[in-house]
Amino acid sequence: MKKLFFFILFFILVSFSKSFAVEVDSSLWQTKKSQHFIIYYQEAPVAFVDELIYKSENYYNSIVDELGYRRLDFWSWDNRAKIYLYKNAEDFQTNTQRSAWTGAIVSVRNRVMKTFVGQDHFFDSLLPHEMTHIIFREFIGVNTPLPLWIDEGVASSQEKSNLSARMQMAKNLVAKNQYIKLDNLSKTNNFEKDTVAPDIFYSEAASLIVFLIHQEGKDRFLEFSRSLRDGINWRSALLKVYNFTTLEEMEQEWKDFMLGYK
Numbered sequence: 001m002k003k004l005f006f007f008i009l010f011f012i013l014v015s016f017s018k019s020f021a022v023e024v025d026s027s028l029w030q031t032k033k034s035q036h037f038i039i040y041y042q043e044a045p046v047a048f049v050d051e052l053i054y055k056s057e058n059y060y061n062s063i064v065d066e067l068g069y070r071r072l073d074f075w076s077w078d079n080r081a082k083i084y085l086y087k088n089a090e091d092f093q094t095n096t097q098r099s100a101w102t103g104a105i106v107s108v109r110n111r112v113m114k115t116f117v118g119q120d121h122f123f124d125s126l127l128p129h130e131m132t133h134i135i136f137r138e139f140i141g142v143n144t145p146l147p148l149w150i151d152e153g154v155a156s157s158q159e160k161s162n163l164s165a166r167m168q169m170a171k172n173l174v175a176k177n178q179y180i181k182l183d184n185l186s187k188t189n190n191f192e193k194d195t196v197a198p199d200i201f202y203s204e205a206a207s208l209i210v211f212l213i214h215q216e217g218k219d220r221f222l223e224f225s226r227s228l229r230d231g232i233n234w235r236s237a238l239l240k241v242y243n244f245t246t247l248e249e250m251e252q253e254w255k256d257f258m259l260g261y262k
């Protein structure tokens with residue numbers, strides 16, 4: 001679990017960088033392609049690559065549906081996302097110069113994910129999480145300024161195995177009045193500096209997005225995303241689209257939702 005949080009944290013450090021290296025010697029890589037993805041791999045079990053392409057397409061469909069982006073097919077064929085699959089952790093670390101705890105790196109700007117074979121929770125958490133980062137930013141724009149909780153909340157809301165644990169944690173935090181106030185959560189962009197526990201941060205962020213999507217519906221989330229894309233400040237967009245008078249009012253409604261969450 002700890003490892004998972006670390007790679008998620010790391011994502012944000014690299015995702016908006018223009019210097020994200022994507023140059024690889026294509027003669028060394030085999031490829032497998034589908035409508036929305038090109039998988040590059042060297043030594044990976046055929047079954048793993050097949051499962052990756054199958055699940056990537058399934059997640060693409062479920063994520064765009066869940067976020068309300070169903071009618072927009074914005075990155076197929078010529079604009080397909082690329083997933084580079086290294087054969088193991090060591091190979092990944094050598095080629096990306098990332099630390100041992102990084103499970104994947106993503107460039108939303110280049111629509112590229114780099115990862116490796118043999119990780120726990122790869123298919124049910126890491127893959128949908130990172131893919132959601134790409135899809136969400138593809139829609140709202142790479143340079144749109146947002147607090148970290150919105151990016152990570154949207155991505156975490158699409159995880160499979162982790163989500164119920166995150167929701168239960170958020171519910172407990174609310175019940176015990178130990179949650180991070182929304183105003184403070186919105187100021188958190190660096191865990192070490194802000195001394196916020198990552199598991200609390202991710203749980204709360206995910207639950208806020210689940211609240212917005214499930215309480216108010218996909219169309220409303222689409223409208224919120226459009227407002228962000230059109231350059232409206234995230235706070236104004238939240239209040240206007242969801243009819244909250246203040247962020248405190250949103251926080252109260254989220255707390256009520258969480259206390260009743262099963």
Ligand SMILES: [Zn+2]
Binds near residue numbers: 008009012133155
């Ligand atoms: Zn993330």
